[in-house]
Amino acid sequence: MEIRPNGDQKGRFYEAIKQKFNKCLCPNMDCEKPAIRAHSVQKATALSFIEEAQHVYGLKMTLKGAEPICEFEKIGRNNASTFTGFCSQHDTELFRPIDTKPLNLKDEEQLFLIAYRSVTRELHAVFEGAAKLQHVHETNVKMGLVKADAPSISAFAPVQALHKAWLTWRYRSDHYDKNLLKGRFKEIAHSIFTISGRLPVVASSSFFPTVENPRDNKKPRIALNMIPVSANETAFIFSYPKAQSADARKFMAPVMLKNGEDRLLALSTFALDTIENFFLRPSHVDSWSAEKRASIQKAYFSTVKDGAFLAPKPEYMLF
Ligand SMILES: [Zn+2]
Numbered sequence: 001m002e003i004r005p006n007g008d009q010k011g012r013f014y015e016a017i018k019q020k021f022n023k024c025l026c027p028n029m030d031c032e033k034p035a036i037r038a039h040s041v042q043k044a045t046a047l048s049f050i051e052e053a054q055h056v057y058g059l060k061m062t063l064k065g066a067e068p069i070c071e072f073e074k075i076g077r078n079n080a081s082t083f084t085g086f087c088s089q090h091d092t093e094l095f096r097p098i099d100t101k102p103l104n105l106k107d108e109e110q111l112f113l114i115a116y117r118s119v120t121r122e123l124h125a126v127f128e129g130a131a132k133l134q135h136v137h138e139t140n141v142k143m144g145l146v147k148a149d150a151p152s153i154s155a156f157a158p159v160q161a162l163h164k165a166w167l168t169w170r171y172r173s174d175h176y177d178k179n180l181l182k183g184r185f186k187e188i189a190h191s192i193f194t195i196s197g198r199l200p201v202v203a204s205s206s207f208f209p210t211v212e213n214p215r216d217n218k219k220p221r222i223a224l225n226m227i228p229v230s231a232n233e234t235a236f237i238f239s240y241p242k243a244q245s246a247d248a249r250k251f252m253a254p255v256m257l258k259n260g261e262d263r264l265l266a267l268s269t270f271a272l273d274t275i276e277n278f279f280l281r282p283s284h285v286d287s288w289s290a291e292k293r294a295s296i297q298k299a300y301f302s303t304v305k306d307g308a309f310l311a312p313k314p315e316y317m318l319f
Contacts, residue, residue, distance in 0.1 A: 021128040024087040025120050026094070027177040029169075033087035039080075046203045047279065049228035051077045056203070056279040059300050070301035072285055072293065080279050081205060085124040094180075103229055105192055105237070112176075112185040114205075115239035118223035119172050121277065122207035126168050130161035164213075171217055175241040189242040191249065191256055194235045195264070195319070200228030202318055204271065204278035210251040220244035222251065224275060236267065268318040272299050273310045280318065291315070 024031035039047070050056055058080060060073040086094065098113045105111070137146070137154045146152040179187040204226040211219045223239040238256075240248035249256070255266045271278060285293070295315045303310065310316070 021124065021131050022084040023127075024090055025085045025123055025127075026087070026090040027180050031087055031090060033089060035084040035086055036088045036091060037082045037084055038086055038091045039082055046227045046229075047077050047080060049200045049231060050203050050279065050281040052282045054078075055282055056080050057282050057285045058279050059276075059297065061301070061304065068301075068305075070297045070304065072280075072297065074282060075279070081203075081277060083121050083124045085120045103227065103235065105194075105235060108185040109183075111190050111192075111237065111239065112180065112188050114225050114227075114237060115188055115190075115207075115223040116176055116180060118205045118207040118225060118239075119176055119221075121205060123165070123168050123172055125276075126161065126165040130158055130165045133158035133161050167214060167216075171221055174217055175243075187242050188239050189245050189248075190240075191238040191252060192235065193256075193263075194229075194233055196233045198232060198319075199281070199284075200231075200234045201281040201284040202226050202234065202271075202278060203228055204275060206275035206277045208274045210247065220248040220251070222248055224271070226271075226278065264319045265312055265314065265317050268316045269310050269312040271318065272296065272316055273303050276304070 022035040024033055024035045047056060054077050055074045056077055057072045058075050059070055061068055061070050062073075063069070085091075092099075095113055095117065097107075098110050098117075101107075101110070103110060137158050140146045140152075140154045141148045146154045148155075176188070179185065204224065206225075207221060207223045209219065209221045214221070220240045223237075225235075225237045225239070227235045227237065229235050238248070238252050252270075255263060255270050258266050288296075292315045295313070296318075299310055299313075299316060
């Protein structure tokens with residue numbers, strides 16, 4: 001494996017990874033202030049349209065005995081979708097256009113920032129994952145389970161995770177940070193649709209690659225936001241660099257080329273296959289049969305564990 005960052009990016013990257021993962025991940029990565037808990041899904045609007053008694057459902061990996069499994073879990077709305085990715089000042093300043101104005105699906109700046117928050121949430125997740133694996137390795141060394149300088153899975157895992165963090169950050173830097181700092185919001189393109197006339201049941205902010213374990217910046221990574229915008233409407237926004245539109249659209253075609261219920265089923269399967277950070281209305285999940293619930297939990301677990309490609313099944317319908 002080769003990590004060859006260039007110039008001062010390298011310095012900042014290594015400076016960043018030394019920090020605990022409440023580091024502010026602002027566009028320049030040069031902020032010293034601690035990050036605060038902030039919402040990846042807009043708290044004032046999106047979650048309020050699906051929460052019940054201040055709770056939503058999320059899918060969570062947990063251990064049943066020694067077996068890892070995946071289960072729906074009730075989460076307080078104030079803990080749902082939060083991550084420590086920005087200090088208070090950067091969180092306020094960067095996202096003012098989306099946090100203080102109503103969502104306008106024609107506003108290029110708002111759409112850019114919605115995607116930027118998803119990208120940074122994922123960046124935070126991979127950094128934190130690497131930090132955790134590093135901690136595991138250091139503990140193994142301290143306990144004498146592995147040697148510090150000998151090859152082992154324990155030593156390799158954090159290096160591999162750091163490489164993933166580096167690639168994710170470089171993607172944000174090349175496609176988002178540079179454009180954000182210059183106000184070139186149109187460099188990020190969007191495929192958008194809304195569903196109206198039914199109660200919102202899902203909210204999500206996520207960012208994922210379109211190939212398994214990307215090694216470079218050439219293949220698009222896509223941000224997907226599912227944002228309940230009123231008591232009977234949800235907006236779905238796929239965001240990707242304009243320069244990579246052709247590949248991105250090909251990847252989203254199974255969803256975008258369908259209509260009505262078929263599109264919602266395709267989107268449900270797509271979501272279970274590719275994203276982690278999504279939340280559901282509690283009474284909606286409670287209305288499902290035990291079989292449907294089990295089938296969704298199993299499908300989600302298989303994609304986390306094996307990166308499986310799911311074929312659409314009626315029971316995967318999330319809407
Ligand atoms: Zn900051």
